[in-house]
Amino acid sequence: MLELKGISKYYNPGTINEMCLFDDFNLTVNRGDFVSVVGSNGSGKTSMLNILCGSIPIEAGQILMDGEDISRMKEYKRNRRIGRVYQNPALGTCPSMTILENMSLADNKGKTYGLSRGINKGRKEFYREQLKSLNLGLEDKMDVKVGSLSGGQRQAMALLMSTMTPIDFLILDEHTAALDPKTAEIIMELTDQIVKEKNLTTIMVTHNLRYAVEYGNRMLMMHQGKCILDKAGKEKEEITVDSILDLFNEISIECGN
Amino acid sequence: MSIWISILEQGLIYGILALGVYITYKILDFPDLTVDGSFPLGAAVTATMIVKGVNPYLTIPVSFLVGALAGVCTGLIHVKCKVRDLLSGIIMMTALWTINLRLAGTANVPIFGEKSIFDNETMDGIFSGNFAQYKVLIIVFVIAVISKILLDLYMKTKSGFLLRAVGDNENLVTSLAKDQGNVKILGLAIANGLVALAGCIFCQEQRVFEISSGTGAIVIGLASVIIGTSLFRNLTFLKATTAVLIGSVIYKACVAAALKFCEPQDMKLITAVLFLIILIIGMERKKKVKKNA
Numbered sequence: 001m002l003e004l005k006g007i008s009k010y011y012n013p014g015t016i017n018e019m020c021l022f023d024d025f026n027l028t029v030n031r032g033d034f035v036s037v038v039g040s041n042g043s044g045k046t047s048m049l050n051i052l053c054g055s056i057p058i059e060a061g062q063i064l065m066d067g068e069d070i071s072r073m074k075e076y077k078r079n080r081r082i083g084r085v086y087q088n089p090a091l092g093t094c095p096s097m098t099i100l101e102n103m104s105l106a107d108n109k110g111k112t113y114g115l116s117r118g119i120n121k122g123r124k125e126f127y128r129e130q131l132k133s134l135n136l137g138l139e140d141k142m143d144v145k146v147g148s149l150s151g152g153q154r155q156a157m158a159l160l161m162s163t164m165t166p167i168d169f170l171i172l173d174e175h176t177a178a179l180d181p182k183t184a185e186i187i188m189e190l191t192d193q194i195v196k197e198k199n200l201t202t203i204m205v206t207h208n209l210r211y212a213v214e215y216g217n218r219m220l221m222m223h224q225g226k227c228i229l230d231k232a233g234k235e236k237e238e239i240t241v242d243s244i245l246d247l248f249n250e251i252s253i254e255c256g257n
Numbered sequence: 258m259s260i261w262i263s264i265l266e267q268g269l270i271y272g273i274l275a276l277g278v279y280i281t282y283k284i285l286d287f288p289d290l291t292v293d294g295s296f297p298l299g300a301a302v303t304a305t306m307i308v309k310g311v312n313p314y315l316t317i318p319v320s321f322l323v324g325a326l327a328g329v330c331t332g333l334i335h336v337k338c339k340v341r342d343l344l345s346g347i348i349m350m351t352a353l354w355t356i357n358l359r360l361a362g363t364a365n366v367p368i369f370g371e372k373s374i375f376d377n378e379t380m381d382g383i384f385s386g387n388f389a390q391y392k393v394l395i396i397v398f399v400i401a402v403i404s405k406i407l408l409d410l411y412m413k414t415k416s417g418f419l420l421r422a423v424g425d426n427e428n429l430v431t432s433l434a435k436d437q438g439n440v441k442i443l444g445l446a447i448a449n450g451l452v453a454l455a456g457c458i459f460c461q462e463q464r465v466f467e468i469s470s471g472t473g474a475i476v477i478g479l480a481s482v483i484i485g486t487s488l489f490r491n492l493t494f495l496k497a498t499t500a501v502l503i504g505s506v507i508y509k510a511c512v513a514a515a516l517k518f519c520e521p522q523d524m525k526l527i528t529a530v531l532f533l534i535i536l537i538i539g540m541e542r543k544k545k546v547k548k549n550a
Contacts, residue, residue: 079432105422108415109433
């Protein structure tokens with residue numbers, strides 16, 4: 001279970017440009033939830049993920065992971081239980097290393113990176129099978145440098161790598177936004193499959209309303225640092241793209257757009 | 258003949274330094290100026306030990322460790338105090354000047370006549386007669402190749418993978434639940450260890466410790482790395498570490514050739530101009546690659 005309690009976040013505190021994003025923001029994500037988050041630009045979606053993962057500090061409040069306060073915990077320590085896929089496919093892989101080396105690197109998460117062999121030959125078949133499940137033909141390119149792969153291929157690898165070891169939470173930060181519609185579709189289906197298979201508690205930020213409606217069992221809409229819509233279970237299933245779009249328009253009118 | 262032997266000797270000794278610079282510059286993407294201080298640091302430690310009569314072969318591991326310690330300091334300044342990479346190196350380089358002077362006692366410590374890794378009964382026994390002129394070259398070659406092989410092996414370990422990853426994509430290292438700062442410190446330690454090792458060998462080859470021997474060491478290292486990696490870019494069978502060693506020999510040959518036509522006091526100017534030329538050639542190649550891509 002993930003909990004955000006009374007979170008306050010200011011940008012440029014103490015200056016004339018001070019901007020309050022979150023003031024007493026609360027959110028609870030239950031174990032096994034797949035939450036899709038939508039909202040306009042600057043509504044705080046990505047900031048919320050950054051706060052959860054520890055990429056940016058907060059001014060007040062508590063972040064609880066299964067009841068344990070992790071607000072002061074360093075980002076890399078939180079990542080032991082969190083997997084994260086970014087919008088930019090380049091952030092999830094190492095371009096100058098081969099596919100095999102990248103997979104081995106990810107496979108060792110949570111263990112020590114000592115002086116034993118970097119590539120465990122016994123695991124090679126396992127990596128091959130994992131890559132095969134992507135249907136991108138990567139299993140035959142194990143010795144190719146990841147830097148020469150396309151954005152979609154790299155994002156698929158990033159998704160695979162971030163969920164390879166046992167984790168509890170998966171954070172998806174617009175992870176299909178930089179991909180073409182066809183590849184985005186493949187990645188999204190793959191995401192759903194992995195989440196169900198591994199029973200991961202997932203938060204997915206997306207600008208694609210159809211994905212937000214189609215996937216997950218709970219949906220949030222954020223606006224100016226607040227949740228203005230939070231539907232789960234049956235209510236979520238009744239949401240349609242059109243009803244969301246109407247709400248979106250209302251927000252925009254408020255802002256004077 | 259003797260000029261070629263001298264070029265190879267110098268090239269391989271500075272090749273070990275270039276291996277260190279390769280780690281920081283190419284793998285970590287960290288312009289590390291500590292090198293100008295850690296090279297004479299290795300020499301200072303070595304000269305002090307040899308004057309005291311310690312077994313000369315002990316100077317090799319001790320220099321490496323002391324150099325690594327200097328690298329750790331640079332890393333701590335950068336990671337923990339959040340000082341910019343270039344400045345962290347400059348701070349450490351400046352501090353090391355005094356430390357080297359304090360270690361050695363004076364700015365100039367001759368070790369002629371003392372036992373060294375080149376001059377001792379065992380080595381004199383192995384290399385006698387006609388072989389004697391190749392003695393230094395062969396010993397330097399063996400040390401350089403062993404350093405290269407150990408570095409290659411390390412790069413294939415899990416720890417080595419992480420080191421390669423941190424220069425490539427810091428973000429991924431954090432995602433793997435590892436502190437990227439510690440990985441950087443480790444890389445700087447290994448790099449400066451190698452640089453100090455080069456200083457140790459250099460001091461014994463020259464039979465003297467000179468406080469200013471490190472001035473410009475980073476330029477030599479960078480030039481060697483850039484020559485090696487850009488010249489042999491298309492030869493995939495050649496490991497980058499081998500290319501760097503060869504690059505260092507080529508650089509020394511260029512300097513020797515240039516010195517033939519100039520006075521010794523022109524040395525630094527030649528070095529600077531040569532480095533500029535190498536940089537420009539290196540950039541040309543980069544541009545071409547981008548255009549084609």
